[in-house]
Amino acid sequence: MQFGVFSVSDITTDPTNGRTPTEAERIQAIVAIAKKVEEVGLDVFALGEHHNPPFFSSSPTTTLGFIAAQTSTLLLSTATTLITTNDPVKIAEDYAMLQHLAGGRVDLTLGRGNTGPVYPWFGQDIRNGIPLAVENYALLRRLWTEDVVDWQGKFRTPLQGFTSTPRPLDGVPPFVWHGSIRSPEIAEQAAYYGDGFFHNNIFWPMTHTKQMVNVYRQRFEHYGHGRADQAIVGLGGQVFMRKNSQDAVREFRPYFDNAPVYGHGPSLEDFSAATPLTVGSPQQVIERYLTFREDVGDYQRQLFLIDHAGLPLKTVLEQLDILGEEVVPVLRRELDALRPAHVPDAPTHASRVAAKGGATDSTVYAAGDDVTGRAPASAVVAR
């Protein structure tokens, strides 16, 4: 099972001292957090994509590439990549590029984005959210799996004889998760392709998450990718821990009460009861997160939100120490022991290459060099 951290990249005032980090500070903090995720023995760091304040992460592959250069085992992912407002051609190019630079340590989670005004900034309309996600992803898959693509759709200009470069590393595109909170259509999309389904349940009751995951699992089996319990599921999570649970509650409460999204709403206690938010001792977190498999089945990826709402970097790094030393090793051991043998792990680049029967170079050489008009020698050899 994979454990990791996801960040939405919000720049939020620390309610305990009124201080708001600069973009420069927050961007460096994200890099420090990602490196720490690897250092404490977690598996995944995923970064969001947003195009408006208070978020900084408009260009995730730049940040993830920089992190890739400073880590060696960390799997880099997104939370989420906007499949609606990004050109699928640019997604194909950017993530194949990142995949090469990171040695395959890349997957991505596609999302639609729920902020209406973002769509027109990129020439789109939120009312087309689902059709955009469906069409753009169908094209993205073809760009990664077919060397030369002729294509025509509703939302972007047609492609004639187009080759997206670089080609996916070892001939295997990054694994894709589809993220959705409320739309069964996206669970259906993930199931249709046999891709992963990520339910970011941090603001939602488990009854709802269970229903959405069930849609995905039933349809995954329907489309013949395996049994329902073999589908690839990821969940969000939100925790804040101190040795004594009262200390955790006291320290986290001002961040909770003023947090974007749910602040000034329900009490910390009510919200904790309704959602995966767990504020308390490491043992309380372990006990809570051991139970989610009872609702959604054995799942493959658990990501934690730990750096939002103005929490200072020092605190976030302390939380990572606790996760790495006390919480995740126990969850990993217990959940792995409970998982039946026929339930797979989340795919990685290595496992996908092995499943394909080995790595193949998929470089597409130009027919003729633009400068000399001749094909490069290596292309002649390759053919």
Add this chain to the structure above:
Amino acid sequence: MTARTLAVVSAGLSQPSSTRLLADRLATATGTSLGELGFTPAVEVVELRDLAHDLTDNLLTGFPSPRLESAIETVVGADGLIAVTPIFTASYSGLFKTFFDVLEPQSLTGKPVLLGATAGTARHSLALEHALRPLFAYLRAVTVPTAVFAASEDWGAGDSPAGRALAERIARAGGELADLMAVERRKPSADPLSTLTPFEQLLSGN
């Protein structure tokens, strides 16, 4: 006898509340008429005052608390609905509107609904027609023709012509709702699997 469930939503704020009083009388009248039609009425009352904080939280978080969810299930699952609000500032109260704002958009489609309202003066009575009825038309609920308004003066009217007129309106409205509730209706399924669009259809853009 076959059962029919009747949900009663009351948005009164004071205790005791004249809005609740009207709601109860409408529920009794509907129950009596259902009994005459051979049905056993099962009445469940949702007092929005008790859910005021939960409703605000739902606006902020996007999901209902367990207590609010249970109230929503009562209303959505009922065979008929009585919805009664005090008239504030020329319309239904904000609390009343909030409850209907947090329902899933299709969840009252086809639902038989009896509308009621209370206010300090009869001058507000047409709020039923210009505010409540359009709200339920938008939700594609089926409102009964008689909506019942009670002003302060009606409660003290006793056996006078005004008092008898209110009692008659209540009885007529209850009868109209019972008639609509007598018909067996399909209930929407909450399971998204039951309404899923197959992916081939999504891909083809239709």
